[in-house]
Structure formats: C-alpha cells, structure tokens
Amino acid sequence: MYTALRLQRTLAPEIKRGTAEVVVVTPDPYMTYKPFLPEAAAGSISPRHVVVPLRRVLDRCRVVVGEAHSVDHTKRTATISTLATAEEGAxxxxxxxxxxxxxPGSVSRTLPVPGLAEHGIGFRTVEEAIGLRNHVIEQMDIASxxxxPAIRDAALTFVFVGGGYAGVEALGELEDMARYTARYYRNITPDDMKWVLVEASDRILPEVDAAMGAYTLSALRRRGVDVRLRTRLDSCADRVATLSDGTRFPTRTLVWTAGVKPHPLLTATDLPLTDNGRLRCTAHLTVEGAPHAWGAGDAAAVPDLTAPGTDTAPNAQHALRQARVLGDNIAATLHQRPLTPYEYRCTSSVASLGLHKGVAQVRGREFKGYPAWLMHRLYHLSRVPTANRKARVLAEWTLAGLFKREIVSLGSLEHPRAEFELAAGKDHPDDPKGST
Structure with a gap:
C-alpha cells in the first residue's frame, strides 16, 4: 500500500495523462495496521479503525481484489483469480x-504439533484478533x-506460544481485559485464570535489549503469568497443551504466535530466493538478476547496510521505510535517474503490556510502565496512515479513558447466518408442510 501510495504521488502527471497505471492486486480491499491488533483484541480500538480502505487511499490506482497464484517474470505475467473469474467459471x-x-508479506510459521491445526488460534489478522477476544469472553461465560470443575479449569486456562512482540502484546492486552471483565462475574476472580506464555529461547522480546526483556519477564510474572522459557509445545491434542518440560495444561485456548515465514506465493515464481525462502534483493530493493522486479517487506531479504553481512529484519519499521525508497526508485527508473540504496538503523522499540503498562527503548534510553505505554501509543498514532484514521483512533482512546471498557462478545459476527439458517431449516409451526 505504501509503495503504491508513493507511486501515485511521484507519477501523478503520467497517471493523469494515461501513460502510467499502478495496479494493486490484493486478497483484501484494506491494509491492516498490525501493531494495533492487540488493542483491537482488548477492545481499546474498533476493528474498523485498525484497517485502511485501499480504494479511499489509493484513489489514483486500480485496486484488484484477488489472489495471485504464480508469477512468470520472463513473460511479465501474473496469474490471478478474482471473485469475477470465479463467477464466470474462468x-x-x-x-x-x-x-x-x-x-506478499509473511504467514504464520507453524510446526507439525499434534492438535495445532484443530485447536490453535493465530494472531495476524483483524479477524483473528476479534475472534480471539470473543473466544476469551465466551470461555469466561462457560466457566461461569x-x-x-475440569471444564471450568480448561476454560480459564489461556496458553500463548511465542514470546516475541505479537505474543507478549496479545497476552498482555487480553490478560488486562479479562482481569477487568472478571469483576462482572460473581463466581470468577482474576486469580481463577491461568495465563501461560511458552517460549523456546532463553528470553522474551528479542527485539529489545536483554535488560528490557528481563524487566518484561518480571512484570508479567508479577501479574501471575506463568512464563516458560526454553520450553516448546509438544502437543495440544484433545485440548491439552503438553510442554517439553512435561507440564500438561488442559485448555480451550491456545494462541500461536511463534514466528512467521515468507508467503508461499514466492515459491510459485521464477525469481531467486534465499535459503529461508525470501526474495533475494539488492540494497536498491531490486531483485537480484531479475530486471524490472522489486521486493520489500517481510518477503524480501534486503542487505542491511548498517550491519554488513546481514539482512534487514522482517518488521514494520523496515517495511514502511523500504516502501518509500522503493516507490522513489521505480519512478527514478522510469525517468532514467540513479537509484537510492535503502539504509536505516532501528533506534527505537516500543511494546504495550496492557492498559498503562509497557516497555520502550528510544535512542538508547529505556522507559518502563506508564511512560513507555504512552510512547507506544504516540509512536503508532504517528505511523498509522491517513489523518482520518489518526483522528478516529485518538477519539476512541479518549472515550476509553472517560468510560468503562466494553466487555461484549459478538461471537455471532463469525457466523452471521447461523440464526437465520436455524429458522429456515425448521418447519413453521402453523405450516406442517413447510412453506418456502
């Protein structure tokens, strides 16, 4: 989205004359601002304000809602499917x-863990975030x-696998939300709930330095979170999370945030890939050995000029900045100007651990608690695209500070036709033959 946004600005005269066209093929007609997913799951932000409608932002581009299946760069052709091709039978x-x-970004990196496909919950899309929120509140309803006692214990046990940003922030926000929600249940207290974080390495939040990771670990443990380091999930069959240390947790909630891998579309192209499946790119964001092909974001292995011999990390900080350089370099190619290499050193990291709780590392300085949480919000408010979204998010935060949390579970959103199908599938009591 950011690359197309940059191109529609730099190529505005050509687009107006009709000599250039920017086409965006995407499976969803919106861009998700993923750093806001934990707050959307906790109910601090409306799900509509976590996404940016592409047709509004990219008003001078042609947006094609569809899925790319393969790319033949030698013929400059991409094979795609859309809703229209499906209707036409093509x-x-x-x-x-x-x-x-x-x-194309990345997808969740899963492992062949028994029961994971049947019972695991991801946390990479706004649909998954809202579904997880509904699920947590529904489990509290079941427990109440x-x-x-066995069903109650399993319903109130929440296991998160993966101690990176996604896992720590999702657990922190949802634990905070569930702790608040418990006050409205007569027979559930925060101490009745078990929150477990499983991490295979020896620390959590590897994106920040060791001291901040250690602070986050102690802060979660003070809140009663059971953090298991150097531990793996061996199985979650039959809704029982079995860990490598032999511990077993009967649970109805297992959230998988244990890393990502490049989108599988890359394997359906004739472009060069690295050993870990990412596009092999240059510092100018061109694909090596493939003229007129460009890459950026999670799917691209871009050399890190600030740390020779390494590639840039697959995170939002790099992706957003790469997009701007990429858009400018494509325009420079069309205008026969020299290309600009991508170079950026990450100097800041922020993470939310729930309402008024967080950690931040800004230009070598460390912040904890409320100041870090405030920095987290201000940083992402400045980064979320469009003034419209900034205003709406700020208004929601303001209202959330003045009024109580929303604790409603709208599970029917995931199956909106369930009630109608139930009604339509039964004969009307006054019409034994069943009218249509």
Missing part, C-alpha cells in the same frame, strides 16, 4: 505488467455457568 486470468513489486 478460475484464473493473466495480468501483464512492465514493473513488478512483489510484497458450568458445574464441571
């Missing part, structure tokens, strides 16, 4: 191009109404 269609920007 299946797929070919889309030709002059310059290719391949930025059941008389079976």
């Amino acid at each position: 299946g797929t269609t070919a889309l030709t191009y002059d310059e290719l920007v391949l930025a 109404s059941t008389r079976d």
Whole structure:
C-alpha cells in the first residue's frame, strides 16, 4: 500500500495523462495496521479503525481484489483469480505488467504439533484478533455457568506460544481485559485464570535489549503469568497443551504466535530466493538478476547496510521505510535517474503490556510502565496512515479513558447466518408442510 501510495504521488502527471497505471492486486480491499491488533483484541480500538480502505487511499490506482497464484517474470505475467473469474467459471486470468513489486508479506510459521491445526488460534489478522477476544469472553461465560470443575479449569486456562512482540502484546492486552471483565462475574476472580506464555529461547522480546526483556519477564510474572522459557509445545491434542518440560495444561485456548515465514506465493515464481525462502534483493530493493522486479517487506531479504553481512529484519519499521525508497526508485527508473540504496538503523522499540503498562527503548534510553505505554501509543498514532484514521483512533482512546471498557462478545459476527439458517431449516409451526 505504501509503495503504491508513493507511486501515485511521484507519477501523478503520467497517471493523469494515461501513460502510467499502478495496479494493486490484493486478497483484501484494506491494509491492516498490525501493531494495533492487540488493542483491537482488548477492545481499546474498533476493528474498523485498525484497517485502511485501499480504494479511499489509493484513489489514483486500480485496486484488484484477488489472489495471485504464480508469477512468470520472463513473460511479465501474473496469474490471478478474482471473485469475477470465479463467477464466470474462468478460475484464473493473466495480468501483464512492465514493473513488478512483489510484497506478499509473511504467514504464520507453524510446526507439525499434534492438535495445532484443530485447536490453535493465530494472531495476524483483524479477524483473528476479534475472534480471539470473543473466544476469551465466551470461555469466561462457560466457566461461569458450568458445574464441571475440569471444564471450568480448561476454560480459564489461556496458553500463548511465542514470546516475541505479537505474543507478549496479545497476552498482555487480553490478560488486562479479562482481569477487568472478571469483576462482572460473581463466581470468577482474576486469580481463577491461568495465563501461560511458552517460549523456546532463553528470553522474551528479542527485539529489545536483554535488560528490557528481563524487566518484561518480571512484570508479567508479577501479574501471575506463568512464563516458560526454553520450553516448546509438544502437543495440544484433545485440548491439552503438553510442554517439553512435561507440564500438561488442559485448555480451550491456545494462541500461536511463534514466528512467521515468507508467503508461499514466492515459491510459485521464477525469481531467486534465499535459503529461508525470501526474495533475494539488492540494497536498491531490486531483485537480484531479475530486471524490472522489486521486493520489500517481510518477503524480501534486503542487505542491511548498517550491519554488513546481514539482512534487514522482517518488521514494520523496515517495511514502511523500504516502501518509500522503493516507490522513489521505480519512478527514478522510469525517468532514467540513479537509484537510492535503502539504509536505516532501528533506534527505537516500543511494546504495550496492557492498559498503562509497557516497555520502550528510544535512542538508547529505556522507559518502563506508564511512560513507555504512552510512547507506544504516540509512536503508532504517528505511523498509522491517513489523518482520518489518526483522528478516529485518538477519539476512541479518549472515550476509553472517560468510560468503562466494553466487555461484549459478538461471537455471532463469525457466523452471521447461523440464526437465520436455524429458522429456515425448521418447519413453521402453523405450516406442517413447510412453506418456502
């Protein structure tokens, strides 16, 4: 989205004359600002304000809602499918191009853990974030109404696998939300709930330095979170999380945030890939040995000029900045100007651990608690695209500070036709034959 946004600005005269066209192929008609997913899951932000509608932002681009299946760069052709091709029975269609920007991002990296596919919950999309929020509140409803202690214990046990940003922030926000929600249940207290964080390495939040990671670890443990380091999830079959240290947790909630891997679309191209499956790119964001092909973001292995011999980390800080350089370099190519190498040193890291709690590392200085939480919000408010979204997010934060949290679970959003299907599937009591 940011690359297309940059291009529609730099190529505005060409687009107006009709000599250039920017086409964006995407499976969703919106861009998700993923740093806000934990707050959306906790109810601090409306899900509508975590996403940016592409047709509004990219008003001078052609947005094609569809899925790319393969790319044949030697023929400058991408094979895509859309809702229209499905209706027409064509299946797929070919889309030709002059310059290719391949930025499909990443997907969750899963392991062959028994029961994971059946019971695991991801945390990479706004749908998963809202679904997880609904699920947590529903588990509290189950625990409040059941008389079976085993079901109650499993419903109130929440296991998160992965101690990076996604896992720590999701757990911190949801634990905070559930702790607040417990006050509205007569027979549930915060001490009845078990929150478990499983991490295979010897520390959490590897994105910040060791001291801040240690502070985060102690802060979570003071809140009663059971953090298991150097521990793996061996199985979650039959809704029992079995860890490598032999511990077993009967649980109805297992959230998987144990890393990402490049999008599988990359393997359906004729472009060079690294050993870990990312696009092999240069510092100018061109794909090595493939003229007119470009890459950025999680899917691209871009040399880190600030640390020779390494690639830039697959995170939002690099992706957003790479997009701007990429857009400018494509325009420079079309105008026969020299390209600019991408170079950026990450100097800041911020993470939220729940309402008024956080950690931050800004230009070598460390902040904890409320100041770090405030920096987290201000930083991401400045980065979320469009003034419209900034204003709406700020208004929601303001209202959340003045009024009580929302504790409603809208599980029916995931199956909106369930009630109608139930009604339509039964005969009307006054019409034994069943009218249509």
